[in-house]
Amino acid sequence: MAKPKYHFNPKTLTYEKIEHSVFYYVKRVLFHLFSGISLGLLFFIAFIFLFESxxxxxxxxxxxxxxxxxxxxxxxxxxxxxxxxxxxxxxxxxxxxxxxxxxxxxxxxxxxxxxxxxxxxxxxxxxxxxxxxxxxxxxxxxxxxxxxxxxxxxxxxxxxxNKERLQCIPAIQPILNKDLKRTASGYGVRIDPIYQTPKFHAGMDFSATTGSDIFVTGDGVVTFTGWKQGYGNTVIVKHGFGYETLYAHLSKIKTHRGTKLKRGETIGEVGSTGKSTGPHLHYEVRYRGKAQNPANYYFMDLSPQEYDEMLQLSANCGQVFD
Ligand SMILES: [Zn+2]
Missing domain, CATH: 1.20.58 (Methane Monooxygenase Hydroxylase; Chain G, domain 1)
Known part of the structure; x- marks a missing residue:
């Protein structure tokens, strides 16, 4: 039983006993019960979060x-x-x-x-x-x-x-270039060596000494030999199936218009004729009259690794000879 509580009444100058109603005690019991349950619940939740089963x-x-x-x-x-x-x-x-x-x-x-x-x-x-x-x-x-x-x-x-087509379409490099050291500049927009402005380069340049042999890259018929503005001494070969190849800046042409050629035959020698900044071969591949990237036409010459190397070399922008 709780001790009785008193309070001082200044009017009567006596201590008077404080009386509580039943409701007060019910409230107290409920309060204690509730806080006990809440605390328990809190500990339970903390336990679940902190420790894994x-x-x-x-x-x-x-x-x-x-x-x-x-x-x-x-x-x-x-x-x-x-x-x-x-x-x-x-x-x-x-x-x-x-x-x-x-x-x-x-x-x-x-x-x-x-x-x-x-x-x-x-x-x-x-x-x-x-x-x-x-x-x-x-x-x-x-x-x-x-x-x-x-x-x-x-x-x-x-x-x-396509057996026959394979004989005809350009598929080797036009000069001896097994180590790829002669690849100078590829197809795409390059800085013009003379005007120093960006210009579309429609072929690929191979640097080589004057007099190096140039080979036809697929079976075909010679359709043009002679001087071409900018290109200098030029040979054009028609391969059929829509393909043509062009070889420019030659020092010497060693074939004639109308000659039937087998892939790998010599058609001329490297030079620096026409608009050129040094001895090199400018080589173009055309399909239905449109210039193609020659890098995609060396598949009989190059292993996949060499092909990758060639792509990297030909992306080089520094050494265009035109
Ligand atoms: Zn060129």
Whole structure:
């Protein structure tokens, strides 16, 4: 029983006993009960947050492992993607060029058929983003591989039909350049060596000493020999199938109009005639009258590594001879 409480009454100058109603005691009991429950609940919640049960610990370890495996998988996919990109680049720039098949547009190669329902099962997971992204990348890779294999099927078919074309279309370098040291400047916008202004360079320059042999790069017929404004002494060969090649700045022409040539035959010697800043061969490949990048027409000469090196060398802007 609680001790009785008093308060001093200044009017009567006596201590008077304080009387409490039942309601007061009920309120006190409820207050104590409530604060006890709240404190207990608070400790319980803190415990749950601070300590894992063994089962939770096991699950979170598993989770960590899975996440690191996913990350590893992603890195492996990076490597696969790199290899695939390389194959796609060669496919568009070499294999398909050889058979005049249109390059497969980027949009088709990367077409990402995304059906978001597909990834619904992966939602509502703490690692949703990682899992969905990994699955999407995997699907995209499979699709790109599928398109790539279709392209190769098409090329095999074209190859069977194109034996003769292979004889004729330009496919080697026009001078001896096994070590690629003679590649001077490639196709594209280059600084003009004389006017020092940007200008479109429609062919590729090979630096070589005057008198070095120049070879025809595919079977064909000579359609022009002689002087051409800017080009100096020039030979043009028609290969059929829409192809022509042009050899400029020659010191000596060693063929005649109308001559039938086999790939690799000598047609002249390197010189510096016409608009030229030093002995070199300016070489152009044209398809249906339009200048093409000659770098894509050395596939009988160059291994894939050499091809890559050639592309890098020909991107060099410094040494155009025109
Ligand atoms: Zn040139």
């Amino acid at each position: 063994p089962r939770e610990k096991q699950l979170s370890d598993q989770n960590k492992k899975l996440r690191s495996q996913y990350n590893l998988l992603n890195r492996k996919m990076d490597v696969v993607q790199d290899v695939l990109n390389d194959i796609q680049q060669r496919d568009n720039n070499m294999y398909r060029v050889i058979y005049q098949a249109e390059p497969i547009p980027e949009s088709v190669r990367n077409a990402n058929y995304v059906n978001n329902n597909q990834y619904k099962d992966l939602q509502n997971n703490s690692n949703t983003e990682l899992m969905v992204n990994t699955s999407k990348r995997m699907d995209q890779l499979s699709r790109q591989l599928y398109i790539q294999s279709l392209s190769f099927d098409e090329i095999v078919e074209l190859a069977k039909k």
